[in-house]
Amino acid sequence: MTGPAEEAPPDASRDWQPHAREVRPWRQRAPRGPAADRRLDRITVALPPYVAGLDLPMDRSLAAMTTASAGDLSHLDLVHGRTLSALNHLLLRTEAVDSSKIENVDASLADYGRALLGVGANASAVSMASATAALTRMIRDADTSRAIRPEAILQAHHDLFRRTPSEAHRAGTFRTTQNWVGGSDWSPLGALHVPPPPETVAGYLDDLFTYANRDDVPPVVQAAVVHAQFESIHPFIDGNGRIGRALIHAVLRRRRATRHLTVPIASALVAHRERYFAALGDYRDGTARTMVAMLASAVRIATAESWVTATRLNEVRGAWGAAVGGSRPGTPLHRTLDLLTEQPIVNAALVAERVDVPEDEAAAVIDALTRAGVLRRAPRSRRAPVWLAGAVLDEVTDLSDRIQASSRRMREARPG
Numbered sequence: 001m002t003g004p005a006e007e008a009p010p011d012a013s014r015d016w017q018p019h020a021r022e023v024r025p026w027r028q029r030a031p032r033g034p035a036a037d038r039r040l041d042r043i044t045v046a047l048p049p050y051v052a053g054l055d056l057p058m059d060r061s062l063a064a065m066t067t068a069s070a071g072d073l074s075h076l077d078l079v080h081g082r083t084l085s086a087l088n089h090l091l092l093r094t095e096a097v098d099s100s101k102i103e104n105v106d107a108s109l110a111d112y113g114r115a116l117l118g119v120g121a122n123a124s125a126v127s128m129a130s131a132t133a134a135l136t137r138m139i140r141d142a143d144t145s146r147a148i149r150p151e152a153i154l155q156a157h158h159d160l161f162r163r164t165p166s167e168a169h170r171a172g173t174f175r176t177t178q179n180w181v182g183g184s185d186w187s188p189l190g191a192l193h194v195p196p197p198p199e200t201v202a203g204y205l206d207d208l209f210t211y212a213n214r215d216d217v218p219p220v221v222q223a224a225v226v227h228a229q230f231e232s233i234h235p236f237i238d239g240n241g242r243i244g245r246a247l248i249h250a251v252l253r254r255r256r257a258t259r260h261l262t263v264p265i266a267s268a269l270v271a272h273r274e275r276y277f278a279a280l281g282d283y284r285d286g287t288a289r290t291m292v293a294m295l296a297s298a299v300r301i302a303t304a305e306s307w308v309t310a311t312r313l314n315e316v317r318g319a320w321g322a323a324v325g326g327s328r329p330g331t332p333l334h335r336t337l338d339l340l341t342e343q344p345i346v347n348a349a350l351v352a353e354r355v356d357v358p359e360d361e362a363a364a365v366i367d368a369l370t371r372a373g374v375l376r377r378a379p380r381s382r383r384a385p386v387w388l389a390g391a392v393l394d395e396v397t398d399l400s401d402r403i404q405a406s407s408r409r410m411r412e413a414r415p416g
Contacts, residue, residue, distance in 0.1 A: 015057055017049035018286030019232065024197065026178075026188065033186025043178075043188045046284060047196050048232045052210035056221055056288050066220040066292065069299040070257045076303050080310045081260030086341035087310050090392065092262045094400055096132035099245045099266035100124075102273060105131075109393050110378045110386070113345025119384040126163050133159040135246045139262060142250040148212035148226070150205060152250070153243060160239050167238055174201055174235045181234065193284065195234035204233045212251060219255040223248045224295040228283040245269075248295065263306050264403060268298035271404035272411065297410065305402045309395055316391045317341055323372045332357050336365050340374070344392035347385060 026043040058066070080087055097112065107115075107125035115121035115129035134156035141152035158172030175198055182192030196204060211217075212226045230244040249262050269276045275294065282290040320337050321327060327334040335355045343350065351362035366387055369375045378386040 014286035016283065016286050016288035017054065019046040019048050019284045021045070022047055028187060033184060037184050037186040037189050040187045040189050043180075043191075043194055045178075045194045045196055046232065047200070048204060048229060048284070050204070050207045051225060051229055052207045052214075054211070055217070056225065056292065058221070058289075058292075062289060062293060062296075063218075065296040065300075066218050069296040069303070070219050072300055072303045073252070073257050073261075073263060076263070076306055076310075077258045077261045080307075081258070084310055084313065085260075086313055086338075087306070088261050089342040090309065090313070090344075090396060090399070091264055091306055092136065093132055094264040094396055095249070095262055095266050096135050097128055097396075098264055098270045098400055099135070099242050100128045100131050101270050102245070102266060102276070103241050109396060110345070110388060113378070113388065114384070114386055116345065117347055117350060117386065119347065119386065123164075127160075130160045130163055131242050134243065135249065135262070138243075138246045138250045139253050142254040143259075146254055148209055148247070148250055148254060150209060153247075156246060157236055157239055157243055160242060170237055174205070175237050177237070179234055179237055192281075193232070193234075195232065201233060201235050204229075205235060208233065212247075213254075215255070219252055219257040220296050220299060221292050222255065223251040224292040225288060226251050227295070228280055228288065228291045231280055232284055261306070263299065263302040264400065265295070265298045265302050267400045267403035268301050268407040269294070271407040275411075298407070301406045301410065302403050305399055305406060308402070309399045312395055313341055313392070316395070319391070320372075320374050323374055324368065332361060332365050333368065336362075336369065337374070340369075340389040341392060344389035344396070345378070346375075346387055346389075 021044050023042055023044050026040055028038060028040075031038045097109075100106070105124050105127045107122060107128055111121045111125035112128050115125040116132065121129070137159055138152055138156045141155075142148060145152070154172045154174070161167040161171035164171075177198055178188070178194070180188040180191035180194045183190035188194045208226065208229050211229070212222065214222065217225075227244050227248050230247055231240060234240045236243065245266055248265060252258050272294075279290040279294050282288075317337065320340070324333065324337070327337060332355050336351055339351065339354050340346065343354070346366070348359050348363045348366060351357075351366060352359040355362060355365070357365075366375060370377065370387065374389060374391075375387040376390055378388050
């Protein structure tokens with residue numbers, strides 16, 4: 001027996017339709033966990049509103065925030081997007097790494113680099129590298145198709161989990177069973193959020209894609225709502241957070257708020273994990289403003305710090321040229337220095353492929369750059385040697401740290 005959906009009472013502070021609640025029968029497929037989990041026979045699922053035709057009412061302050069953040073992002077993209085392609089690689093990887101950290105997936109940058117090269121790394125590093133592939137795919141598809149497409153999301157989810165043995169069988173498929181967020185591992189007992197039943201997922205996603213492909217909604221507002229709605233639907237058994245945050249960038253790219261760059265928005269969100277999760281809770285309770293304002297702030301902070309990084313990357317490249325005593329454009333040495341601003345973790349095979357030289361010549365270039373202090377050999381890489389461009393990797397870390405610190409300062413400066 002299914003209980004009726006309960007609508008929340010009117011609330012003047014709300015600006016969005018709250019999720020309805022519906023009591024549904026529950027039964028474990030196989031009795032597992034503590035007695036309380038095994039006895040559970042009813043759960044309350046959250047039913048999001050359909051959003052395709054909804055519009056968020058905004059006061060002057062919120063409208064100004066969203067407009068300014070989109071404008072800042074577009075200006076950075078206009079100035080540096082075409083001329084400094086290395087910047088996008090660094091920003092993209094910073095975003096993927098910090099989006100993974102929100103899910104408590106972390107690894108050293110050296111291990112992450114090994115995973116990107118496919119030369120062996122721990123499970124967390126492989127997961128972070130897979131998140132980079134998923135993010136890249138979704139942004140590229142939105143850029144080329146000018147649409148947010150279910151096919152791209154499924155392919156990105158496949159990218160995310162195809163290298164995870166425990167999840168590979170579900171990679172690239174929407175869920176067909178009930179899932180939940182938080183609480184017990186064995187049942188929805190004590191869950192923070194129980195998404196809509198699996199048979200409703202297809203309809204909710206059709207509605208979400210319709211909203212995501214509208215052109216009459218401010219881009220930052222659209223990205224925030226798409227993200228929050230996707231997290232509420234929770235259409236996958238695992239990976240919803242990382243795919244959902246990649247959707248933010250896909251929406252911004254489809255709307256041409258950015259044409260070349262991917263600023264690390266997740267770096268600002270990871271600074272306030274609890275506030276971020278609370279903003280998702282507000283959305284489910286009928287207040288979308290919290291998530292919209294948080295995303296607008298994250299975009300502005302990430303954009304400002306990315307300007308700093310763009311300047312520093314140019315300085316690093318100049319310092320490398322001086323360290324090797326100068327290099328002629330077109331030579332393998334010069335092209336490898338350019339490559340390192342995009343790919344700061346390399347091996348001889350990658351350099352040979354990207355610079356188009358034999359592998360022994362690539363090894364000689366790497367040796368010269370190591371002697372000049374541009375590269376250093378990664379620890380624990382005797383069997384599969386990997387080299388690190390420390391100056392760029394330091395900037396990856398510093399960019400993330402600066403964004404998080406700026407986000408915390410802004411939060412502390414606000415009254416209340």
